Amino acid sequence: MTVFQKSFQIRTKPYCDVIDITSQVQEIIRESNFKNGIVNVHVAGSTGAISTTEYEPGLVKSDIEEFLESIIPYDKNYRHHNTWGDHNGAGHLRSFLIKTSQSFPFQAGRLQLGTWEQIIFCECDEKARTRSIFCTVIGE
Amino acid sequence: MTVFQKSFQIRTKPYCDVIDITSQVQEIIRESNFKNGIVNVHVAGSTGAISTTEYEPGLVKSDIEEFLESIIPYDKNYRHHNTWGDHNGAGHLRSFLIKTSQSFPFQAGRLQLGTWEQIIFCECDEKARTRSIFCTVIGE
Amino acid sequence: MTVFQKSFQIRTKPYCDVIDITSQVQEIIRESNFKNGIVNVHVAGSTGAISTTEYEPGLVKSDIEEFLESIIPYDKNYRHHNTWGDHNGAGHLRSFLIKTSQSFPFQAGRLQLGTWEQIIFCECDEKARTRSIFCTVIGE
Helix, strand or coil: CEEEEEEEEEEEECCCCCCHHHHHHHHHHHHHHCCCCCEEEECCCCCCEEEEEEEHHHHHHHHHHHHHHHHHCCCCCHHHHHHHHHCCCCHHHHHHHHCCCEEEEEEECCCCCCCCCEEEEEEEECCEEEEEEEEEEEEC | CEEEEEEEEEEEECCCEEEEHHHCCCCCHHHHCCCCCEEEECCCCEEEEEEECCCCHHHHHHHHHHHHHCCCCCCCCHHHHHHHCCCCCCHHHHHHHCCCCEEEECCEEEEEECCEEEEEEECCCCCCCCCCCEEEECCC | CCCCEEEEEEEEECCCCCCCCCHHHHHHHHHHHCCCCEEEEEEEECCEEEEEEEECHHHHHHHHHHHHHHEEEECCCCCCCHHHHCCCHHHHHHHHHHCEEEEEECCEEECCCCCCCEEEEEEECCCCCCEEEEEEEECC
């Protein structure tokens, strides 16, 4: 077998909730029994994003939020709001920018991340959501 | 066989033309006959980009364009213009930022995207182009 | 064999040092002996990034640096600085934004990049670093 796929769910808070999902991704690699390869981490949707950061409160609770707010503010009259009457244009733009997936290497069954590099899901929507994170492990 | 590669072409308009390429990518997955895996979608070049968005006119025709223009305006004297005498510095920076590739999962032969998540090519150059989108399907 | 993994090291300068790593990645594909597939290029850490650009001095020495400085300036009092007493909050945000990995296709043993598209490592930290770039080749 060369492909193993599994998803897990997380519960998010609205507005730039940054959640460490490293351990869940690592566990799915373990379940695959693959030793070496890559894992593609994807969130189905258009108002969430996958990236990495050092998971400490300064970055996670303040700096990332302030940075994204400085270039894509929530309180703005996006054209998207006129299409459906909703109010999550900023969430869509943040997801477009940071992207809904990223792939990571693993070797000897372990994610090859830096000591201060955690895989994160970034909620960009303006309401709490239950998110399904879909992992595809490709390896041997 | 575990790798299937095929490209398709699209014709773009200049300046932030956002094109839905989901159906072409899905068709290449179908041709691969793989059931489960990932597809890497890549544009060869340095003034185009691949990402996802909800493909509705507010986002596609206005919000994405206004956002990118707010942080990387076309009408600016980039140093790149002095190197070759051309004028697409903004296009290069947008491609650097959004990136030329992204990988997506599929299962049972279907892309695992959200209902409102479409795969898009984003033209960043200042002239109309014919773009070749190169897809690599890896799976089983 | 369907997975081949190898890393190489580069020495960087502080503050937005952009280094062309295309030839090293191409050499690892050659060593893998795979003809067709993808290569995942990853830097372990949270203050570096992988992307592509046309590798010419205007973009590499000026435009990319000025763009990133315009949205994520180094000289700012990020909350991250209070957590550890260090001063690389901007580097973390740039790495979060541009991301620590990207995957690229190859065919007949050759990276399928555009003529003006080079793979780059972007140093975002405020000190010189020795960086290990980890490549995972998946193919056949």
